[in-house]
Amino acid sequence: MTSSSPKWDAKLWGALILLCGIVFLDGLDVSMVGVALPSIQADLGLTTSELQWVVSAYVLGLGGLLLLGGRAADLLGRRRVLIGALAVFTVASLVGGLVDDPALLIAARFIKGAAAAFTVPAALSLITTTFTEGPARNKALAIFNAFGASGFSFGLVFGGLLTSADWRLTFVLPVPVAAILLALIPRYLTKDRPYLGPKRRYDLPGAVLLTAGMLVLVHALVEERAVEGVIAIALLAAFVIIERRSSHPLVRLGILRSGPLVRANLGAMALFGAYVGFQFIATLYLQTTLGWSALETALAFLPGGLLVASGAPRMGTVISRYGTTKPILASTVAFAAGYALFLPVDATPYFVTFLPVMLLVGLGFTLGYAALNVQATSGVADHEQGLAAGLVQTSFQMGGAIVLAAVTSVVSAGTTGDYRAAVGVVLGVAVVSIALALVGVARPQTEEAYALDPA
Numbered sequence: 001m002t003s004s005s006p007k008w009d010a011k012l013w014g015a016l017i018l019l020c021g022i023v024f025l026d027g028l029d030v031s032m033v034g035v036a037l038p039s040i041q042a043d044l045g046l047t048t049s050e051l052q053w054v055v056s057a058y059v060l061g062l063g064g065l066l067l068l069g070g071r072a073a074d075l076l077g078r079r080r081v082l083i084g085a086l087a088v089f090t091v092a093s094l095v096g097g098l099v100d101d102p103a104l105l106i107a108a109r110f111i112k113g114a115a116a117a118f119t120v121p122a123a124l125s126l127i128t129t130t131f132t133e134g135p136a137r138n139k140a141l142a143i144f145n146a147f148g149a150s151g152f153s154f155g156l157v158f159g160g161l162l163t164s165a166d167w168r169l170t171f172v173l174p175v176p177v178a179a180i181l182l183a184l185i186p187r188y189l190t191k192d193r194p195y196l197g198p199k200r201r202y203d204l205p206g207a208v209l210l211t212a213g214m215l216v217l218v219h220a221l222v223e224e225r226a227v228e229g230v231i232a233i234a235l236l237a238a239f240v241i242i243e244r245r246s247s248h249p250l251v252r253l254g255i256l257r258s259g260p261l262v263r264a265n266l267g268a269m270a271l272f273g274a275y276v277g278f279q280f281i282a283t284l285y286l287q288t289t290l291g292w293s294a295l296e297t298a299l300a301f302l303p304g305g306l307l308v309a310s311g312a313p314r315m316g317t318v319i320s321r322y323g324t325t326k327p328i329l330a331s332t333v334a335f336a337a338g339y340a341l342f343l344p345v346d347a348t349p350y351f352v353t354f355l356p357v358m359l360l361v362g363l364g365f366t367l368g369y370a371a372l373n374v375q376a377t378s379g380v381a382d383h384e385q386g387l388a389a390g391l392v393q394t395s396f397q398m399g400g401a402i403v404l405a406a407v408t409s410v411v412s413a414g415t416t417g418d419y420r421a422a423v424g425v426v427l428g429v430a431v432v433s434i435a436l437a438l439v440g441v442a443r444p445q446t447e448e449a450y451a452l453d454p455a
Contacts, residue, residue: 014188015130016140020147021181022082022123025174026116027151029093030058031305032159032170033109034279035298038287039167044102048284049222052408055280056218056401057106061113062120063397064211067250069118070125070390071202077194078122078129083185085118090178097171108171113397121390124373126189128389129382135320138374142316145370149312153305160298167294203250209239210250214398221405255380255387260324263440264376267328268392269399270433271335271368275361276400277407277426278339282354284411285419286347300347300354307362308369315370324375329437331368334360336430343427345419403429 008016033054041051073081089112096108127144131137162169213235220228243249256262279301286292286300318327338360347354376392407422 011188012130015190016127016143017147018181018184018188019123019126020144021177021184022086022119023144023148024151025089025177025181026120027148027153028155028158028177029112029174031152031155031301032162032173033058034283035156035159035294035301036163036167036170037280037283039163039294040105043167044100044105046102048412049408050102052222052280052404053106054109055276056404057109058113058116059276059397059400059404060211060214060218061110062116063113063394063401064214065114065117065207066121066390066394066397067210067387068202068204068207068390070121070387071250072118073122073125073390074384074387075194075202077192078126079185079189079191080194081118082122082126082189083182085115085122086178086182086185089115089119090175090182093171093174093178097168097175117390120393124377124389124393126192128377133378135316138319139316141373142313142319142370145315145373146309146312148369149305149308149365153302153309156298156301156305160293160295163294203242203246203248206239206242206246206250209235209242213239214401218401218405221402222408224409251391252384252387255384255391258379259443260375260378260440261380261388261391263436264324264328264372265392265395266436267332267368267433267440268372268376268395269402270429270436271331271364271372271399272396273399273401273403274335274339274426274429274433275365277403277422277429278342278361280404281345281407281411281419281422281426282342282347285345289419290347300350301358303355304358304362304365307359308365311363311366312370315366318367319371319374324371324378325437325440327367327371328375329434329441331364331366331371332430332434332437334367335364336427336434338364339423339427339430343420343423345423 037051037054040046040054041048046054069081069085092108092111092115096105096112099105099108124144127140128137131140158173159170162173213232216228216235217232219225220232240253243251243253282301283297286297287294292300315327338357341360342354342357373392377388380388403426407425410425411418411422
């Protein structure tokens with residue numbers, strides 16, 4: 001089922017909306033748990049460095065196994081992988097809402113992230129193989145990203161409301177959503193054939209080394225342990241060596257010869273890394289220092305999410321007309337301006353201080369997220385769309401884990417001065433992303449000359 005026509009039938013729309021439900025669920029889960037962090041910290045008696053693992057465990061499970069998930073989707077069949085991984089995600093969500101031990105909670109978060117590592121690239125590669133490159137794919141990806149933004153926006157509100165009753169409900173709510181998606185997949189998604197060619201192999205050593213390397217790196221940053229940092233670098237270097245020597249690598253390093261793809265992945269690391277760090281700092285500041293409730297915090301973040309939800313569906317037309325480099329550059333400038341406004345770490349009065357920050361951050365997400373996804377998968381053959389999709393999503397998550405670890409080591413004392421220094425780290429990452437985006441503008445690529453979307 002492939003479409004390049006602007007007129008899509010009901011079956012195609014149903015498949016697209018179902019796949020969008022996957023990213024909606026991911027956005028819903030991430031934002032609900034983010035709002036609940038201070039309540040989790042108070043209830044379980046966690047330190048700030050321990051609390052960040054509730055976030056980091058998920059993003060490391062997701063980021064560390066996304067490439068394996070993309071490879072599995074390419075070889076085993078995307079629908080089959082989607083069903084199996086979504087079932088694991090559902091069970092892990094339920095377990096996370098029932099356990100009392102912090103270690104078990106963090107383990108459940110890691111398993112959920114690992115399951116999402118298979119659902120996300122499977123869903124994204126189903127879209128990129130269903131809709132041909134150009135206006136049709138741009139439109140589909142814009143809708144896909146809009147659902148993610150909507151999930152994040154709804155998650156903020158639901159997270160605030162549910163946390164006011166019990167933070168555990170934020171873990172349980174994804175369960176019925178995932179169950180509904182599982183029930184609808186056989187109806188709307190056509191079963192795709194697995195790869196039947198010779199030497200169908202998986203690079204498990206590569207996946208283990210990448211995940212272990214990132215786990216050790218995050219722990220080294222949070223705990224400020226130089227020896228662990230050296231071990232992490234050695235593990236990641238071993239990962240590169242294995243990828244270069246393997247006949248069936250997790251990452252075919254030749255794919256990195258594409259300048260736009262590399263810039264998209266580095267841009268994804270910077271964009272999501274800076275935002276995850278900012279959200280962590282702002283959530284703790286608003287609830288711990290200012291004494292805001294979970295619902296008040298959720299509503300404070302909501303304007304940014306609503307801006308993304310309303311703007312993301314229009315990004316297909318924007319990218320078709322202007323390419324990806326200009327929206328990405330505008331995105332980096334908006335993010336940097338927003339973080340700079342928050343640098344004094346002041347949220348009162350809200351409409352003068354924090355609201356402009358969230359509007360700029362929302363604008364940055366609207367312009368950058370879809371454009372980075374399109375740039376990362378453009379010009380890639382269908383049989384490697386799972387790899388390209390997994391690679392860019394890995395970059396988003398790894399960036400989130402690394403920057404979050406960096407700001408956690410700065411903000412662990414919990415004073416306003418430490419918050420300000422942590423925001424400085426976030427702003428520095430955003431400034432680097434501007435320089436990276438300027439390189440892309442200076443080197444226009446022919447694959448970014450998309451036709452204007454007639455829809």
